[in-house]
Amino acid sequence: MSHTAHIPSHRKPRQRASKSALRAGVAGGVLSTIAVAGAAGPAQAEPVTQTIEMPTITSGLSTTVAASAQATQQVALDLETQAREDAAAESAAKKAKKAKAEAVRKAEAEKKAEAAAKARAEAEAKERAERASRTAERTTLSAAPSSSSSGNSASASAPSSAPSSSSNATGSAASIVAFAKAQVGDAYVSGGTGPNAWDCSGLVQAAYRTVGIDLPRVSQSQSTAGTQVSLDNLQPGDILYWGGAGSAYHVAIYVGDGQFVGAQNSSTGTVQRSMDYDRPSGAVRVL
Template sequence: MSHTAHIPSHRKPRQRASKSALRAGVAGGVLSTIAVAGAAGPAQAEPVTQTIEMPTITSGFSTAVAASAQATQQVALDLETQADEDAAAEKAAKTAKKAHAEAVRKAEAKKKAEAAAKAKAEAEAEAEAKERAERASRTSERTTLSTSSGSSGSSDSGSSASAPSSSNVSGSAASIVAFAKAQVGDAYSLGSTGPNSWDCSSLVQAAYRTAGIDLPRVSQSQSTFGTQVSLDNLQAGDILYWGGAGSAYHVAIYVGGGQFVGAQNSSTGTVQRSLDYDRPTGAVRVL
């Protein structure tokens, strides 16, 4: 063994100075190269070269990403458009349904109105025809009674012997009674004076006018126009009144046989009734 074998070496370790250079470049799919060089000592350099492969970024990748984003956006727009179209269709359907229901309602209302108008026209025509017939009948009756009354007045010269047997009246009384009876069936209307609608006092006034006698217009005055007579001693043509003399609220004409004719009210119109139907308060005799 050498006597120097256990003597540590005093040789300084070799010092290495490293120098690195990095060059990188990416162009059209070319690999990047990194060069690393190391040199030891001031006088000697030992170059070391290592190649590292880097992932390649191509222009096709960015294009694909952009296309994918555009496609996603287009799908979203298509879905939104479809939703709008569905909502519009639903709204249109509801509007159409509502319009149809309204059209049906109006058609039914129009049909009912036409039916009601037709029924009303028919009723009015029937009522008018009936009224014309009644007027014609009353006119005929008035003419007959007037002729009969005139003939009776001429032949009887004031005597009651030739008075019509049905009413047992003659002269002016016959004319008054005939007129009053001819108005039976006419309407009642407060303030009316004929020829087809009366109130109680206007009917009495008009009846007396046929005999050439002018009566006051209202019931109160008519109830005192003449001589007060008992209800047990009535004669055809006497004026009946209800209420007090001078304050009567209703009048009528006694036509004989225990009957009177009067324009009663809007419900009954002009009627001929028994005295027992509505007993009067008193009576006056004008003739």
């Protein structure tokens, strides 16, 4: 055995051939890159002078916008037209409704007018008949004695058709009562003295004039024209008054059986009523 067999060697181990080759290749590549860069380094790049034209889109866009605007305008016109048509239809409907209502109103008014005209005609015919009857009664009364002194003959001259309520009236009282009752249904007119319209004192004055007695014209004076009598001791022909004696505001003629005849007011005209309807304040006896 050699005496140097166990002495370690101080030399580095050899590198493998593959690693050496790899390193050689990398070094060669780096050197090549440097060489290329050096060769190209001094040269300057030429500026790009070519102009690239972009496609023009303005013309197409304007056409689209114009078409859109036209479409929008048309829609607006259509809406406006529709609104006008709707408004016209609504107005026509309102006018038709109003015309119908007016036609109905006119028809009702004409119907009422016809009914009123018919009622007036009937009332006028009735009034003419009543006036004719009253005229006949007045003609009869005009033949009655003009003085209360001829009481018996006046009683005989009183109309046989006088109401039974005045059957207990005699002489001039019967004539006064008959005249007053003949005016029932006549109109009331302030200041009226007949022959078909009266106020309260005008009727009383006319009734007494048929027997030749001239009374004062107004109710205040008529309420003191005779002897004051109690309302419990009345006789046909007595003058009833409302208010105070000498300041009465209304007068009427007592016709018997608790009834009176008076020209009341414009609503009722001349009527015959019970004393309970409107109790008088007092009475005077002229006959």
